[in-house]
Amino acid sequence: MPVSLDSVRERDRQDPLADFKSHFALPEGVLYLDGNSLGAQPKAAKQAVDETLDQWRDQLIKGWNQGWFDAPERLGNLLAPVIGAQRGEVSVTDNITLNIFKLLGYILGQGKEGRQAVLSEGGNFPTDGYIAQGYCRVSGAEHRFLPEGGNLAEHLDGVAVVVLSQVNYRTGKLRDIATTTKLVHDHGAEVIWDLAHSAGALPIDLNGCGARYAVGCTYKYLNGGPGAPAFLYVHSDHQDKGWQPLSGWHGHASPFAFEADYTPAGDISRFRTGTHSALAYAALEASLALWSEVDMQALREKSLAMSDLFRECLSDIFTTHNIDDITPSASERGSQVSLMDSQNGYAIVQALIARGVIGDYREPGLMRFGFTPLYLSFKDVWQAAQHFREVMESGEYQDPQFHVRGAVT
Amino acid sequence: MPVSLDSVRERDRQDPLADFKSHFALPEGVLYLDGNSLGAQPKAAKQAVDETLDQWRDQLIKGWNQGWFDAPERLGNLLAPVIGAQRGEVSVTDNITLNIFKLLGYILGQGKEGRQAVLSEGGNFPTDGYIAQGYCRVSGAEHRFLPEGGNLAEHLDGVAVVVLSQVNYRTGKLRDIATTTKLVHDHGAEVIWDLAHSAGALPIDLNGCGARYAVGCTYKYLNGGPGAPAFLYVHSDHQDKGWQPLSGWHGHASPFAFEADYTPAGDISRFRTGTHSALAYAALEASLALWSEVDMQALREKSLAMSDLFRECLSDIFTTHNIDDITPSASERGSQVSLMDSQNGYAIVQALIARGVIGDYREPGLMRFGFTPLYLSFKDVWQAAQHFREVMESGEYQDPQFHVRGAVT
Structure with missing residues (x-):
């Protein structure tokens, strides 16, 4: 290996985030590089x-007055500092798909001076486009795709809202929120930021960047558990501009008055819909509590250092085996390494999984490895790279068992 | 008491459902008559x-291939017999509010020959109306209320879809699904049934009644836990009629192909949106497993017998204290007793809660007591009535502490 084990041990000794690993329940024998899909479990x-x-069993219905009902806003306030939002600007609710629909309706319902188009990104995580298409079918608005790699400024004519991911789920490429938000606003449009692959992966300053609307998920870098509820951010200056269309009783100004007509709540709780799972919020709240201690700059430095270490350990292997390292440069990178091998990518990932090194594979040819600074050490990264090297040097990936396509998530 | 304790003990001995109580974790000292709001916890x-x-901790991302991903359809199939549906006709997903929106869009998207109005019930649980209003704001359809007690047939002109509850959440009054569905279909409209207060409370035969669309919740009589996911039913003949508007990646025909354009799945899974909470589904699945053993006719008989026992024990008290028993007759009753006392209703419910008898109160003046045959005995009902009697005869409800309005759910 081009990097010595001793040197990575020294980096672990100097890592200011090293203690966080003790807060996670990690299985033995696993090197987990898939926290960009599902985060590990906080103890x-x-x-x-x-x-x-126990609260459900013993308190029964009274549990709703003992923390369950207020969870969307309480957890939103825990999450707010992680994404550069203020108290009262974040609701933890529903899933990303639904939250995008709410914001599309909320923004387009304000009347955008004849603008009727919704722009979503081609080549990015498709649910953002699917729900934009669904919204447009109901409302009569026009849906357009921004071609992958296209110049955004050239696609904003007649556009009321654009849905953009801060980090591309395939390449890991990072967009600059500040400059892009300004560009979109200068064209008279609004932007909904999807932070699925960035919240908890790097510092985000929504307020400082002038961002008005965002959504994101909590089960990746935020470690909230499988299918943990998503979040929705609306800047405090933009919370009283009408209805969001998924108007349910939990978003009503007086949910327990049981009035016939809907009146949206005056604050971020208007973005709720119906009753939420107390169990799902409990796991997430335990995870979010950890984040108040995290130095986000240190997190960013460790994230970049880990992804660079992995690539440095394997650069000769990539060359020898014609693996294309498409990981963006540090300033344009999320928290993942992206490698292309359309012939053997799938099999390499399966061979690694058989060794306990968990990454994931996305057609066509993409191997993704996520780097989560809270529970990965530099030694973990080095060992994962060592396994990758052995899989390639031994030809292990050529074993036919690793080429059988199964159900992939 | 007009009914002896010995006689109710004999009824418990003869109760064919008596053994189910042992499957629930019930707190000591509580007589729980609020299972119509939140069901008790199955052990x-x-x-x-x-x-x-443990699966999240140890299997991490692999958990999605080990039962989590298929949970909406698997749990739907567990639930189907309870509501008279076939395999593949029920999805457990999201919440009622969202599921009504999906069905409104799905039905109106089919083109209803110029019909543009959505009718929802005044005086019933308001979220059904709120989301109908939200849908209409986006789509341009017209929203109308069916006045409480109004004749449905007189309000169907120009109506494309009507949203009706099988059991009214306040009065407990039961609608006949078969005759009402036929009436609506004969007028060229569709009906979405809301089974929130009936699923698990009484036998339902959606297929036999010609019902095409329904939604319901699982945290009341189905005991799925606080905020457990809701369900959605679409008859097998009507599952391939276009998009539902909340089109997310889990409802795509090929969710893991990550195609740019949305194509709805060919089956009930098209009514999914995004990623769901594995924890929430786990609790619900444990609860639904119990239902395969339940004789629904026996459940109905016990439900009516319990609500009648409660009223019989208290009929003299109701007269003496001017409490209006608005509980419908047996053939028109859900599984609750509804009592009106606009002066003291709130305080009576609070005094009962202080004694461990949990019912609930809804403005103005309504006391609701739900009867859940799986975990209540006739003795429980008798004891709850005895407490009610003592609260009234002693004047305990007049204590000022019980008149202070707090947060009510």
Whole structure:
């Protein structure tokens, strides 16, 4: 290996985030580079869920007055500092797909001076486009795709809203929120930021960047558990501009008055819909509690250092085996390494999984490895790279068992 | 008391459902008559959630291939017999509010020959109307209310879809699905049934009644846990009629192909949106597993017998204290007793809660007591009535502490 084990041990000794690993319940024998799909389990999650089960058993309906009902806003306030938002600007609710629909309706319902088009990114995570298409079918607005790699400024004529991901789920490429938001606003449009692959992966300053609307998920870098509820951000200056279309009783100004007509709540809670799972929020709250201690600049430095270490350990292997390292440069990178091998990518990922090194594979040919600074050490990264090297040098990936396509998530 | 304790003990001995109580974790000292708001905890729920926590910890992303991903359809199939549906006709997903929106868009998207109005019930649970209003704001359809007690047939002109609850959440009054569905279809409209207060409370035969569309919740009589996911039913003949508007990646025909354009799945899974909480589904699945053993006719008989017992025990009290028993007759009753006392209703419910008898109160003046045949005995009902009697005869409800309005759910 081009990098010595001793040197990475020294980096672990100097890592200001090293102690966070002790807060996670990690399985033996696994090197987990898929926290960009599903984060690992904080140890506190189990106790929090157990307590909520006990609360359901013992308090029954009274549990709703003992923390369950207010969870969307309370968790939103825990999350706000992680994405550069203020108290009262974030709701933890529903999923990303639904939250994008709410914001599309909320923004287009304000009347955008004849603009009727919704622009979503081609080549990025497709649910953002699917729900934009769904919204447009109901509302009569026009849906357009921004071609992958296209110049955004050239595609904003007649556009009311654009949905953009801060980090591309395939390449890991990072967009600059500040300059892009200004560009979109200068063209008279609004932008909904999708932070699925960036929240908890790098510092985000939504307020400082002038961002008005964002959504994101909490089960990737935020470690909230499988299918944990998503979040929605609306800048405090833009929270009183009408209805969001998924108007349910939890978003009503007086949910327990049971009035016949809908009146949206005066604050971020208008973006709620109906009743939410207390168990799902319990696990997430335990995870979010960790983030108040995290130095986000240190997180960013470690993220970049880990992804660079992995690539440095393997650069000769990439060359020898014609693996294309498409990972963006540090300033344009999320927190993942992206490698292309259309012939053997799938099999390499399967061979690594068989060794306990968990990455994931996306057609065509893309191997993704996520780097989560809270529970990965530099030694973990080095060992994962060593396994990758051995899989390639031994030809292990050529074993036919690793070429059988199964259900892939 | 007009009914002896010995006689109710004999009824418990003869109760064919008596053994189900042993499957629930019930707190000591509580007589729980609020299962129409939040069902009690099945003992199996804790183990199921613990196993899912372990699966998250140990299997990490692989959990999605080990039961999590298929949960909406698998749980739908567990639930189907309880509501008279076939395999493949029920999805457990999102919440009622969102599921109504999906069905409104799905039905109106089919083109209803110039019909543009959505009718929802005044005086019933308001989220059904709120989301109908939200849908209409986006789509341009017209929203109308069916006045409480109004004749449905007189309000169907120009109506494309009507949203009706099988059981009214306030009065407990039951609608006949078969005759009402036929009436609506004969007028050229569709009906979405809301089964929130009936699923798990009484036998339902959606297929036999000609029902095409329904939604419902699982945290009341189905005991799925606080905020457990809702369900959506679409008859097998009507599952391939276009998009539902909340089109997310989990409802795509090929969710893991990550195609740019949305294509709805060919089956009930098209009504999914995005990623769901594995923890929430685990608790619900443990609860639904119990229902395969339940004789729904026996459940109905016990439900009516319990609500009648409660009223029989208290009929003299109601007269003496001017409490209006608005509970419908047996053939028109859900599984609750509804009592009106606009002066003291709130305080009576609070005094009962202080004694461990949990019912709930809804403005103005409504006391609701839900009867859940799986975990209540006739003795429980008798004891709850005895407490009610003592609260009234002693004047305990007049204590000022019980008149202070707090947060009510």
